[in-house]
Amino acid sequence: MPRNAFYAQSGGVTAVINASAAGVIETARKHRKHIGKVYAGRNGILGALTEDLIDTSKEPAASIRALVNTPGGAFGSARYKLKGVEKGGHEYERLVEVFKAHDIGYFFYNGGNDSADTCLKVSQISATLGYPIIAVHVPKTVDNDLPITDTCPGFGSVAKYVATSMREAGLDVESMAKTSTKVFILEVMGRHAGWITAATGLAQSKPAEAPHILLFPEIAWNEEAFLARVQEVVRQFGFCAVGASEGLQDKDGKFLSESGLKDAFGHAQLGGVAPMLANLVQSRLKLKQHWAVADYLQRAARHIASRTDLEQSYAVGKAAVELAVKGMNSVMPTIVRTASKPYRWKIGVAKLTDVANVEKKMPRDFISADGYHITAKCRAYLEPLIAGEAYPPFENGLPRYVRLKNAAVKKKTGEYKP
Amino acid sequence: MPRNAFYAQSGGVTAVINASAAGVIETARKHRKHIGKVYAGRNGILGALTEDLIDTSKEPAASIRALVNTPGGAFGSARYKLKGVEKGGHEYERLVEVFKAHDIGYFFYNGGNDSADTCLKVSQISATLGYPIIAVHVPKTVDNDLPITDTCPGFGSVAKYVATSMREAGLDVESMAKTSTKVFILEVMGRHAGWITAATGLAQSKPAEAPHILLFPEIAWNEEAFLARVQEVVRQFGFCAVGASEGLQDKDGKFLSESGLKDAFGHAQLGGVAPMLANLVQSRLKLKQHWAVADYLQRAARHIASRTDLEQSYAVGKAAVELAVKGMNSVMPTIVRTASKPYRWKIGVAKLTDVANVEKKMPRDFISADGYHITAKCRAYLEPLIAGEAYPPFENGLPRYVRLKNAAVKKKTGEYKP
Numbered sequence: 001m002p003r004n005a006f007y008a009q010s011g012g013v014t015a016v017i018n019a020s021a022a023g024v025i026e027t028a029r030k031h032r033k034h035i036g037k038v039y040a041g042r043n044g045i046l047g048a049l050t051e052d053l054i055d056t057s058k059e060p061a062a063s064i065r066a067l068v069n070t071p072g073g074a075f076g077s078a079r080y081k082l083k084g085v086e087k088g089g090h091e092y093e094r095l096v097e098v099f100k101a102h103d104i105g106y107f108f109y110n111g112g113n114d115s116a117d118t119c120l121k122v123s124q125i126s127a128t129l130g131y132p133i134i135a136v137h138v139p140k141t142v143d144n145d146l147p148i149t150d151t152c153p154g155f156g157s158v159a160k161y162v163a164t165s166m167r168e169a170g171l172d173v174e175s176m177a178k179t180s181t182k183v184f185i186l187e188v189m190g191r192h193a194g195w196i197t198a199a200t201g202l203a204q205s206k207p208a209e210a211p212h213i214l215l216f217p218e219i220a221w222n223e224e225a226f227l228a229r230v231q232e233v234v235r236q237f238g239f240c241a242v243g244a245s246e247g248l249q250d251k252d253g254k255f256l257s258e259s260g261l262k263d264a265f266g267h268a269q270l271g272g273v274a275p276m277l278a279n280l281v282q283s284r285l286k287l288k289q290h291w292a293v294a295d296y297l298q299r300a301a302r303h304i305a306s307r308t309d310l311e312q313s314y315a316v317g318k319a320a321v322e323l324a325v326k327g328m329n330s331v332m333p334t335i336v337r338t339a340s341k342p343y344r345w346k347i348g349v350a351k352l353t354d355v356a357n358v359e360k361k362m363p364r365d366f367i368s369a370d371g372y373h374i375t376a377k378c379r380a381y382l383e384p385l386i387a388g389e390a391y392p393p394f395e396n397g398l399p400r401y402v403r404l405k406n407a408a409v410k411k412k413t414g415e416y417k418p
Numbered sequence: 419m420p421r422n423a424f425y426a427q428s429g430g431v432t433a434v435i436n437a438s439a440a441g442v443i444e445t446a447r448k449h450r451k452h453i454g455k456v457y458a459g460r461n462g463i464l465g466a467l468t469e470d471l472i473d474t475s476k477e478p479a480a481s482i483r484a485l486v487n488t489p490g491g492a493f494g495s496a497r498y499k500l501k502g503v504e505k506g507g508h509e510y511e512r513l514v515e516v517f518k519a520h521d522i523g524y525f526f527y528n529g530g531n532d533s534a535d536t537c538l539k540v541s542q543i544s545a546t547l548g549y550p551i552i553a554v555h556v557p558k559t560v561d562n563d564l565p566i567t568d569t570c571p572g573f574g575s576v577a578k579y580v581a582t583s584m585r586e587a588g589l590d591v592e593s594m595a596k597t598s599t600k601v602f603i604l605e606v607m608g609r610h611a612g613w614i615t616a617a618t619g620l621a622q623s624k625p626a627e628a629p630h631i632l633l634f635p636e637i638a639w640n641e642e643a644f645l646a647r648v649q650e651v652v653r654q655f656g657f658c659a660v661g662a663s664e665g666l667q668d669k670d671g672k673f674l675s676e677s678g679l680k681d682a683f684g685h686a687q688l689g690g691v692a693p694m695l696a697n698l699v700q701s702r703l704k705l706k707q708h709w710a711v712a713d714y715l716q717r718a719a720r721h722i723a724s725r726t727d728l729e730q731s732y733a734v735g736k737a738a739v740e741l742a743v744k745g746m747n748s749v750m751p752t753i754v755r756t757a758s759k760p761y762r763w764k765i766g767v768a769k770l771t772d773v774a775n776v777e778k779k780m781p782r783d784f785i786s787a788d789g790y791h792i793t794a795k796c797r798a799y800l801e802p803l804i805a806g807e808a809y810p811p812f813e814n815g816l817p818r819y820v821r822l823k824n825a826a827v828k829k830k831t832g833e834y835k836p
Contacts (some may be wrong), residue, residue, distance in 0.1 A: 002828060009593070012598075013590050013593050015586070016790060037836050044598065050626050072593040073590075073593030073594070074593070074596075075593075076593050076596060077593050078594075078597040078598075081599045082598050153757070160816075163816055164721055164816055165715045165718075167431070168489050168490075168714075168715065168720055168721065168819075169714040169715050171718060171719065171819060172489065172490045172718040173714065174490065174491075174492040175427070175492070175494050175495050176430070176431060176491070176494075176496075176497070178461040178496055179461065179462075179496040179497045180496075180497045181714075184714060186715075187469055202815075202816065275690060275693065290713055291711065291713060292711055292712060292713035292714060292715050293692075293709070293710055293711045294707055294710060294712075295587075295708050295709060295710035296586075296587040296590045296591065296602060296710060297583045297712065297715075299582075300586035300587045301583070302586055303582055304721055306815065306816075307697060376507060380775065383815065386814075387815040388815065389809070396804075397578055397581070397620075397724065397801065397806065398423045398581055398585060399580055401585065401586075405526075
């Protein structure tokens with residue numbers, strides 16, 4: 001007898017997380033023997049807790065297909081960490097109540113590190129709470145910091161966006177530098193790992209080109225060394241373009257620009273490194289500066305998504321269902337790089353116990369000895385990930401993105417306040 | 419006897435100013451009877467003053483063609499306003515000295531309002547300084563504030579970029595709003611005219627979608643009204659996306675966020691409205707916010723250029739040469755809209771005396787009565803300008819942009835310090 005599946009998006013969304021959703025739903029529709037309906041959680045795991053389920057079977061095939069072209073989280077995502085029994089919460093019990101009511105036998109969770117831990121705990125429900133379920137994590141994070149997998153779906157598209165943007169803005173600044181802006185700073189995401197900052201470096205094909213300096217969260221901030229380097233680059237090339245991580249930290253691990261707020265996972269909410277650096281350049285070096293903060297633009301930029309990333313995002317969704325119907329529990333499909341030139345990849349499998357809450361950092365040998373740029377090894381790793389374009393359809397000059405009906409499933413349990 | 423031509427890029431560059439350069443150079447190459455070589459000024463008009471001329475005849479046809487795909491200013495641009503005799507400068511005399519030395523009989527100046535004034539003065543050199551020259555202005559400004567022409571080359575591409583970015587970021591915020599960011603602010607360019615801010619509004623196809631609020635430089639800032647509106651939008655739709663002009667001003671005309679710096683034309687250098695608004699939302703409404711400042715990314719984004727804008731940019735370069743060889747002096751080719759649905763345009767001609775230093779503001783009826791959005795009339799005006807895509811070629815995942823040889827012309831005059 002087929003059982004139903006639950007799919008939810010978790011944490012920060014990406015330009016291609018909906019491609020993973022399409023991979024899950026389209027593949028589930030091909031496995032009617034095992035999987036009945038796919039219910040999506042409205043606003044991620046909150047949808048399961050509050051029994052706010054979306055019946056994806058109400059969506060025509062064309063709408064599910066259009067998810068491949070649509071950024072953001074089509075069902076709503078959530079930054080919400082489940083409280084286990086040990087913390088006085090009973091959220092896993094509540095999940096079982098909802099799953100039981102809707103005969104949910106498969107759990108697909110689309111997220112990063114924190115979410116992998118949630119997925120791991122759900123995968124243990126059969127043992128801990130006696131409810132049979134197969135849980136598979138679908139990897140997704142622009143931070144590229146999940147272990148085991150060669151890369152994380154979502155990252156390649158941000159990488160392509162920041163490298164393209166830096167190349168374009170670099171040409172702008174270079175052509176104006178004689179009489180105008182001499183230093184340009186682009187702030188990019190990446191709280192603890194410098195993967196996105198590194199990707200910005202792909203824009204440069206020779207030393208005269210932008211970006212000249214990268215500021216990684218892995219390299220302790222040194223004001224004097226930075227200013228000296230900017231001065232030297234301007235002297236040599238007439239302008240200086242800097243790619244800076246939002247997570248830039250001093251030697252004591254203190255973020256340069258803390259807003260004083262924390263997100264639901266307890267992480268500091270960052271922003272504003274670029275203006276801080278720009279002010280420094282202005283006041284100390286008296287050089288005219290400009291700065292940009294890409295913020296959500298970088299992770300939502302479906303219009304410049306990497307085709308490789310898009311294909312991998314779909315593939316992990318598809319593989320998650322294929323693993324589940326084979327009865328594989330507590331796993332995550334991974335991207336395995338089988339060759340670099342030309343790039344070849346296949347889908348692998350990781351155990352969630354090896355993934356949950358493990359953060360993959362940039363290897364030190366991906367960062368140049370002076371700490372200000374990427375190495376050839378890093379470039380060889382990154383380049384295939386941004387390869388290929390996959391433009392969405394356009395209508396009246398703008399990308400046409402799908403909006404699903406998101407029809408609610410009739411509730412069967414009582415009220416629940418998370 | 420053919421005479422040589424001088425071409426220079428002036429002021430802020432755009433994603434498509436090089437398409438105008440291609441239009442000038444390719445068309446000049448077809449008029450050998452009138453035009454000998456095209457010399458480009460290295461770093462704009464400074465190249466003429468310092469006799470730093472680039473011989474574009476050294477560039478193969480393929481490189482000139484590739485300019486159509488390349489953002490920034492291929493020959494370097496400058497923010498530099500010529501000092502006339504009345505101000506104790508002798509820069510126009512110096513121009514005549516250089517033009518005479520290189521037999522320059524045609525002057526093509528690619529810029530905005532301030533540059534049109536320079537071009538006008540050069541067009542009067544025949545009369546004022548007795549040197550025969552034909553000067554034609556090639557319109558370019560992302561600010562879209564040149565008079566007479568229906569639109570300004572460069573604007574349509576920024577418009578497409580900001581509307582696309584807002585649509586994408588809007589989907590991101592909308593899908594996360596339940597547990598995360600509720601207010602998103604995107605700061606866009608446009609010092610005195612709200613054209614780019616208005617274009618951001620194109621992203622919205624129904625009231626629930628981003629952007630919900632636009633903050634125009636034409637509408638005096640009102641803190642209480644803004645906060646009340648944000649609160650109401652969040653209550654109604656769960657999130658609020660705001661497009662804000664860098665030139666937002668209070669009722670006394672004071673910019674909300676002045677950096678205290680002025681550019682070479684004496685205009686205040688702006689930046690940082692978005693973080694200021696975000697802080698306000700955070701502290702007054704206690705709503706989680708995120709903000710982005712697109713800065714140069716918006717005007718350099720050749721990867722998402724408007725095909726219409728690209729074609730018009732090329733067309734004004736081509737038309738400038740055609741006007742010049744017909745002996746038309748002191749003019750500027752314009753875009754004339756002959757029909758809106760479907761959109762049709764042709765090239766017209768304006769006199770520089772009608773263009774120089776005139777700033778076209780947004781008509782008040784392009785802004786909704788409450789001051790927070792665009793009207794249907796504005797939308798009808800803007801929509802055709804972003805129509806069509808014109809992707810650059812990509813190589814290894816990144817746009818391939820041309821870098822010219824920019825071979826220097828041998829100097830014939832003495833040293834000159836501008």
